[in-house]
Amino acid sequence: MSSQSVQQKKKIAIVGAGLVGALQACFMAEKGYHVEVYEMRDDIRKSEKVFGRSINLALSCRGKEALRMLGLEDEVTKNGIEMFGRMVHDYKGGTKFIPYGKENEAIMSIDRRKFNELLISAAESYSSVYINYCHKLVDCAFDRRELTFEKSETKELKTVKFDIVMGCDGAYSNLRFNIMKNTKLQYSQEYIPDRYMELRIPPNADGSFMMPKNYLHLWPRTTFMLIGLPNVPDHSFVMTLFAPYQIFESLDSDRKVIEFFRANFVDALEMMGEAFVTNAFRTLPPLPLVSVKCKPYNLEDYGVLLGDAAHAMVPFYGQGLNCGFEDLIVFNEFMEKYDHDFKKVLPEFSEYRSIDAQAMNDLAMRNYKEMKADVNSRLFILRKKLDNILYWMLPKTWVPLYTSVSFSRIRYHQCMANRDWQDKVINRAVVTLLCCTMAGLTYLGFNMGYFAKLNSRLAPWCSRVTEMINFK
């Protein structure tokens, strides 16, 4: 009881009411804290739907577990749809299915907006959570534990006090920028050459999906790709085109756009409709993709970065959200381990978690290449099959990378180390096989007299050398 009342006196300020911010508000409220959330935008439950700025989410094991801990899993997943693997589309519209894992293993496609709305409602259901909308962070006085926000309607400045501040304000985190000005933060941001554009395949006239619904549809084209995720509310597919900005720049007329789509995504073009696609290219700017790493995640004993604010990653593994939600599970575990002593919780969390989030960040960048190019190669499919056979034979030892990342809670850095170990084993096996073959052939060669001529010429020299060094 007394520890509970100490917590209630501590004021937690969460910057950002996106998915991670809203869920962390729930976690902290569950622990008995008073939580103020400050969100730059207006309440999305009331605001108009804007097309073209979202990438559908793929919820997998780690994300689901965080929801389960707060009793939110069912409510969220009934708004999603399972995807059991990649459905790869070739140039002519033919398809090939590559499963993600075992038969029943699937990731879940969920509408980002609907998901966020659910979590905001969940957070606001706690009496100790208050969400301040239209509050943009403009200044931090960390030494005085003060944040200053600008209210977007009135431009009025408001300064608030906090005990612990949590930055859940995404890849372009304002809180992180302020931390950078004040401390020695290890930091990197990398914009990849690709941009993305959101497109859409509508439902059929009868309201059904236009393509098989339980798959992530993928058009890999080496230097660019199109993906499509099923969307439950309206049975559409949220399509995303990823391509270097030079390609977007070159598609500067309706004719070029249509030619490009006909040459590369003929089936998708038919489903989207030419008018829709050309209109999208005329009106939507291709959006950038950034990868952010930093360390530490904590600001002494009074601040912490969570989710994209700490480790924004490229979206090619579908782990951005799952990694952010797992941050919250881990944070929760450290809160329990150190009995809410933030002097220990914050630095220990940072030390432990940054190793995993950085590994995931690197894996996402690796998958960027895999999705665009490798899924087309025979070697990639052969490796995938070999992995699955070894996984079946050695279910505890040989967990394929995608399985460990998406269908387990094995620490990300361990997933990466396992994969590197697997690569090494396979490479060594291949090299050993080659060496044995070579040695065998050489030996046969000797015994079959192929080296006889060489031998007879060198023999006199050999015996002379032998005599000289007195070997015998």
Added chain:
Amino acid sequence: MSSQSVQQKKKIAIVGAGLVGALQACFMAEKGYHVEVYEMRDDIRKSEKVFGRSINLALSCRGKEALRMLGLEDEVTKNGIEMFGRMVHDYKGGTKFIPYGKENEAIMSIDRRKFNELLISAAESYSSVYINYCHKLVDCAFDRRELTFEKSETKELKTVKFDIVMGCDGAYSNLRFNIMKNTKLQYSQEYIPDRYMELRIPPNADGSFMMPKNYLHLWPRTTFMLIGLPNVPDHSFVMTLFAPYQIFESLDSDRKVIEFFRANFVDALEMMGEAFVTNAFRTLPPLPLVSVKCKPYNLEDYGVLLGDAAHAMVPFYGQGLNCGFEDLIVFNEFMEKYDHDFKKVLPEFSEYRSIDAQAMNDLAMRNYKEMKADVNSRLFILRKKLDNILYWMLPKTWVPLYTSVSFSRIRYHQCMANRDWQDKVINRAVVTLLCCTMAGLTYLGFNMGYFAKLNSRLAPWCSRVTEMINFK
């Protein structure tokens, strides 16, 4: 004449009057521009000397050439002193000389403050240059081409217009931070685990140097090191201790400091004096070292980052200043190439120069290890000797890395590529030698009957296999 008057109408705003900012003011004034420099600090020619915050500068080929282009080389170098190599001190005070290059090749040690004073005076000698002191950049409105400064005495805000803005405001560049907020900048900052502390060996009572003056004195101790550079104005040595912050933290009493110095730098301790050293550890905070990379260096056709603001590097190659000055030479060349058309000059300069500055940044990080550890190893000295022999035999092909970086204007990325190529050649030579030896021994072994027993056992199998596959 008409092009000249166009230039005079363009207003160049330079943020920072450090070495690079002051020299760039001279370059732009020479080209006929009106230049306003904004410096956060007061005029250093009038301000009090602060001990403990500088690392002496090593001026080499690239830096000298920039000065020569403005007729400033003689004035600067008469305030410096040549260093022909590293004088490595062992634990007992014994020394060993490792030259930097050929007999006459030297880098120059120069007092940072004196150097900066000279360049500020040089800049102010142009009627078209005006330096505004105590002006701290607080905001940028790039779309309106406006910068806002806070005057440090009055806290008054002052907004100024510019045509081209040049960020020469160092590793913690405020201009760069503002660019980051507004554009897609590739960016990384890395604080290395080492900190540094400035110390000093005073001159002898008769005013002479306490150690041989024409060397960079070096006490490499694997995980930390002490360096000493001769200082002309007063014949002292500016000493810098580089060590992981854990070491600085552990030296928390006078006794521990003295023990540490006695064990590692006994000769230096004697010259500095125990009281001086313990006092330094009591009063000076160890300072951080940061490595910054970013790209692009330009902000469309109206802004550019130069020197440390674009590429702050760790100080272990003595190239930070030289790289910054070479930026200005290259910038000048692009100004001439594109006849002052900033639409071309700025992006082309960025594309060309960032490759080299990033390579130098990486080389500095490599040298960090070399200076601390490798100079003690036999392999390092052997390699150095081998490089010098090959350089003597192939003066155009085999230029040692240090020579190409410090005594030539070969592009930094080329210096790095050359070194990587040299490493590959040496590695292949060693591997080839080993393989030949192995093959020779095996052959001898066969002919001397060492494999006879093995042979007689396997022979029946061999002939069967041979028959089966019908080779004969």
